[in-house]
Amino acid sequence: MKIQGKIWKFGDDVDTDLIIPARYLNTSEPAELAKHCMEDADPDFVNKSSAGDIIIGGKNFGCGSSREHAPIAIKAAGISCVIAKSFARIFYRNAFNMGLPILECDETDRFESGNSLSVDFDTGEIILIEEDAKFITKPIPPFMQELVKSGGLMNHIAKQI
């Protein structure tokens, strides 16, 4: 699968309170959560971004709480994927479990907000359109690939019930 989208860049250690503040966690309704996606990092994010856009992070993206509301909010806001130097482990699991594509790439410093990327999930290749520059991401571990193929963790275990 290939996608293309505009970049919104954030820094290191983007925590789950920035992605979706706890004051909105009295619901788990995706559309409600999407309204407040990244609100405390950029109050205007939801209005500025459009479907298919890509979030770029530095190291340790998604640190903090275990709230699955974070990847849910990002996905429901129409973001097509998150690319960061590294992900906090619970966010990493959650993203795969609920089907938000994420990729690890050491060179996210090269990308700027407003740039466009084309991402090939099968090969893990990223192209920075403005510069026609190619970047390689870390391969997705085989077990995670299997999860994605099954359509997430619940479908994966449904076979066992």
Place this chain on the structure above:
Amino acid sequence: MSMTITEKILAAHADLDRVEPGDLINARVDIALANDITAPISIDRFEKSGATKVFDKNAVILVPDHFVPNKDINSAMQAKVLREFAKAQDLTYFYDAGEMGVEHALLPEQGLVLPGDLIIGADSHTCTYGGLGAFATGMGSTDLAAAMVTGEVWLKVPETMKFVFTGKLNPYVEGKDLILYTIGDIGVDGALYRSMEFTGSVIDNLGMAGRLTMANMAIEAGAKNGIFIPDEATEEYVSGRAKREYKFYTSDEDAEYTLVKEYDVSNIEPQIAFPHLPENSRGISDVGEIAIDQVVIGSCTNGRIEDMRSAASILKGKKIAKGLRLIIIPATPWIYRTAMDEGLFKIFLDAGAIISPPTCGPCLGGHMGILAKGEKAVATTNRNFVGRMGHPESEVYLASPVVAAASAVLGKIGGPDQVM
């Protein structure tokens, strides 16, 4: 072949003789936990999976602690989802308002999580139970839903970092200061995907409350789990309250660690973590003049009876600064009652504090003490992210109960030395 305590517990729960870092295993869980924020999603996923019964009604624990007593209509609806599911599934351990406490203080206290266990929880601070010598880690709601169905979880065996604490603790230095110092040293992703094992002569004498506080914040360094080797202090704590059998594991002497860090604690003074990351810790003497509006003493990090006693030892016979709000939250009903019986409530009320019922409350900016724009708070909690306790332009400084109490008296950040 030698293994760490974490590797041994994981191997035992996967029916393997041996595991190594990087191995992907399917392991049995002893306890699966969720709260009023995370459980509604788990329950929805559980029901959609076609499952009808949880794998073990004694092993799935639900604690609505974040927004309970219900702060608004939506949170009331969420708590109701838990209540109805607990009833339908006949769950043995569902803690509704009145019995409810902050989950990570409640479960050890009630003897529900034990040494040698493998525990997963849809809450990042599930790692607290490593204080007992268990493997415990936080996950999301979907992982939890899967475990509710199968009683199993897939895990990658983590590498282990060992932290050795030696020397003599300075006055007023507690477990909280040791973990803030450690996170300050290695950073908020310093232990990403890894296990943190805490040892050394200082740890041997730390006591269970301090160990639970330290394990609680392992996630603040990105770790999968934090763990302590169980000993006599552990035995004394769990015997009498354990609801099941338990087992002590230990690390082999020649077990392999990716990194060993040694800290001489004589160099560590009471710590404060500045906004907006727990890694921004510094010694109390380097703080400068920072006026504060609110102090919160509570949470799964420092809301235990020992923390209440520490705070009271500082507040006794004193008044908090004029215009400052001091909110004290005993983490469980037992702690609440014990603090009352020991006369601590009188000390708190005389000092001018507000005593909240057990709840997470302000720790996550939920309710019972939200900060306004520009306000600053000292809290004994574990996170000081942007907007964590309220307005995105408010600030949270993390500290131990004695530092928090002293700061409440001073009206600015300061140590116990300045008021005693």
